[in-house]
Amino acid sequence: MDKLRIGIIGLGTVASGVYKTLQDINNIEIIKIAVKNINKPRSVSVPKDMLTDNAYEVVNNPDIDVVVELIGGVEPAWDYISAAIKNGKHIVTANKELLAKKGEELFNLTEKHNRVCLYEAAIAGGIPIIMPIKTILAGNRIHKIQAILNGTTNYILTKMDVDGASYEDVLKEAQELGYAETNPTGDVEGFDAAYKITTLATIAFKKRVKIENVYREGITKIRKEDMAQANELGYKIKLIANATIDENGNADVRVHPMLISKDTTLAHINYVTNAVAMSGYPIGDIVLSGPGAGEFPTASSVVGDILAIQAEFGKTDYMLPMMRCHHEHKANPVNINDTYNKYYISITAPNAIGVIAKIGTICANKNISLASIMQKEVYENSTADIVVITEKCQERLIKEVVEELDNCTVNSLIRVAE
Numbered sequence: 001m002d003k004l005r006i007g008i009i010g011l012g013t014v015a016s017g018v019y020k021t022l023q024d025i026n027n028i029e030i031i032k033i034a035v036k037n038i039n040k041p042r043s044v045s046v047p048k049d050m051l052t053d054n055a056y057e058v059v060n061n062p063d064i065d066v067v068v069e070l071i072g073g074v075e076p077a078w079d080y081i082s083a084a085i086k087n088g089k090h091i092v093t094a095n096k097e098l099l100a101k102k103g104e105e106l107f108n109l110t111e112k113h114n115r116v117c118l119y120e121a122a123i124a125g126g127i128p129i130i131m132p133i134k135t136i137l138a139g140n141r142i143h144k145i146q147a148i149l150n151g152t153t154n155y156i157l158t159k160m161d162v163d164g165a166s167y168e169d170v171l172k173e174a175q176e177l178g179y180a181e182t183n184p185t186g187d188v189e190g191f192d193a194a195y196k197i198t199t200l201a202t203i204a205f206k207k208r209v210k211i212e213n214v215y216r217e218g219i220t221k222i223r224k225e226d227m228a229q230a231n232e233l234g235y236k237i238k239l240i241a242n243a244t245i246d247e248n249g250n251a252d253v254r255v256h257p258m259l260i261s262k263d264t265t266l267a268h269i270n271y272v273t274n275a276v277a278m279s280g281y282p283i284g285d286i287v288l289s290g291p292g293a294g295e296f297p298t299a300s301s302v303v304g305d306i307l308a309i310q311a312e313f314g315k316t317d318y319m320l321p322m323m324r325c326h327h328e329h330k331a332n333p334v335n336i337n338d339t340y341n342k343y344y345i346s347i348t349a350p351n352a353i354g355v356i357a358k359i360g361t362i363c364a365n366k367n368i369s370l371a372s373i374m375q376k377e378v379y380e381n382s383t384a385d386i387v388v389i390t391e392k393c394q395e396r397l398i399k400e401v402v403e404e405l406d407n408c409t410v411n412s413l414i415r416v417a418e
Ligand code: HSE
Pocket: 149, 150, 151, 152, 153, 187, 192, 292, 293
């Protein structure tokens, strides 16, 4: 049996897991691995002559059939990948940012050169999601995705919930333990999850979603008091990647914190675990959950993609037709201000007669129905904490309500999942 010959760009955590996993798989041969620094100490022992510090020795190597890109980021990854495709290589990548920002160009290029690019590891790490959507779920019209796609933020929110701790304290601890990066912006501000939902919604809805139309809010403003109040009301707070599409192709795709009912599976996805809930016809509702990151779970997805190519390599002129991306149709973007949501509002107000009535009136004047309104803490300085849950209403109107609550402090405004 001919071996599939691969070159790898990068030898960080995921690539080390791929290297180790491939030691037990005999129909794949690693030809070259490009790294920044050949002499850097590593957890994996790789023959020195397999390493190069010039990625073009992988990309331009005539003995390599598949380039596995595991460095992340747009540049120089895009330079390497586009050169590799033009040189006739198939691609396996875990690069969610590149897919979100360059997906259309990338898949047009692969099609032009009759090559494939597989990316199971880019979305939800070890959870099989791309291949299932493109193959066994292909007959479905998926109209809704609700997902936890970022382990770092899910870890922080879970710890805040379990320990009753503040965001700042948990972030610091997570950084000390290596669960959060020194610069955590990409995770805590929702960029990572936004990249992932851009691609996930594109393939699930079979219409291209653009990253610039994905609304994004992170978790940095979530307070421990919100966690406690959400719990009392029967919810957990999670960073949710949410995508829906209607019959006219209007796609509402966003990442933001949400109160999510304890009756749902997603509310119980804790620490670094990821999960993707999808609804469609004819399947109904499904949830896939598992490790969204880490050396071996992510390697599982990368190696699965390599083996999918290996299984067809040399046997067909048009490989893996179901895994290819076309998406000549674009989704219509939906502005967040035009969306309808339920809201949790935490307000600190003067503890005076008529304050609750005033909040009710401001909402009533905008035709916003309240599901509940509760006075919580009363403080010595004659202020009181009030928690409101609204029924579904338009985002633009709830922002007007917040503006009009001028004698109160609005501590938090968080959307509530349905
Ligand atoms: N930074 C991501 C997370 C893992 O925290 O889930 C890689 O996609």
